[in-house]
Amino acid sequence: MLFLDEAQKPVDYFSKFEETDLPSNSDVLIVLSQYLNCLEKIRSDNVVQSDYDDNVWYWRVGGKQSTIRTSPPKSFLIKIK
Numbered sequence: 123m124l125f126l127d128e129a130q131k132p133v134d135y136f137s138k139f140e141e142t143d144l145p146s147n148s149d150v151l152i153v154l155s156q157y158l159n160c161l162e163k164i165r166s167d168n169v170v171q172s173d174y175d176d177n178v179w180y181w182r183v184g185g186k187q188s189t190i191r192t193s194p195p196k197s198f199l200i201k202i203k
Contacts, residue, residue, distance in 0.1 A: 130160055166195035 128134075136153060139145050145153075170187045171194070172178035181190040 130164065162196050165192075166197055169195060 139150070139153075168182045169179050169192050170182050172180060172187075179192050179194050181188045181192050183190070
């Protein structure tokens with residue numbers, strides 16, 4: 123299952139780690155952190171703040187606010203601290 127399309131992948135040349143050539147822990151952490159950041163960007167682009175309550179966030183589905191609640195984007199949390 124693919125979560126990121128080619129335009130969203132953080133590392134163009136990477137698709138998986140080779141089983142025969144195990145990467146170091148730091149290599150794995152770098153790649154995973156890049157992917158997590160990309161997934162958070164996608165999530166942040168698809169959540170909206172409630173019109174009625176600033177502390178409530180919803181998923182955007184089909185370009186419109188849904189009734190599915192979620193947490194605020196991490197970038198929003200960093201800005202208000």
